[in-house]
Amino acid sequence: MNLWIKTMREDKIARDIVERNDKTLTMNNAEDMLQEMCHTLDVPTPLLTKSHYRNLAEFNFIKFLPRDFIESVDFDYMQVEMFFE
Numbered sequence: 001m002n003l004w005i006k007t008m009r010e011d012k013i014a015r016d017i018v019e020r021n022d023k024t025l026t027m028n029n030a031e032d033m034l035q036e037m038c039h040t041l042d043v044p045t046p047l048l049t050k051s052h053y054r055n056l057a058e059f060n061f062i063k064f065l066p067r068d069f070i071e072s073v074d075f076d077y078m079q080v081e082m083f084f085e
Contacts (some may be wrong), residue, residue, distance in 0.1 A: 001025050002083050005037050007075040014075050015041050025082070027053045034080065044071040050052065056082055 001023050006016035017037050023029045031048050038045040046052075046064040056062050060082040066073050 001032055004081045005046050007043060009075045017041055025057060030056060044069045044073060
C-alpha cells in the first residue's frame with residue numbers, strides 16, 4: 001500500500017508526500033501512516049472515521065476538509081490517494 005498525501009490551496013498542491021511500503025490496508029495501518037505523514041508535512045492529523053477508511057478501501061481516495069481537523073489548517077483540503085506499483 002502506497003499513500004500520496006497532498007494539501008491543496010486554490011486547486012494547487014501546496015505540500016505533498018509519498019509513503020511507499022508493503023503493508024496491507026487495515027484501519028490501524030492507514031491511521032498510523034496518515035499520522036506519520038502529517039507529522040512529516042507539519043500539518044495536523046485529521047480524524048479518520050470509518051467512512052473515510054471505507055472510501056480509501058473502496059475508491060483508493062479520501063478528501064479531508066478543514067472541518068475534519070481539530071486544529072485550524074492553512075489549506076482548502078487534504079487529499080489522500082492509495083496506489084499500487
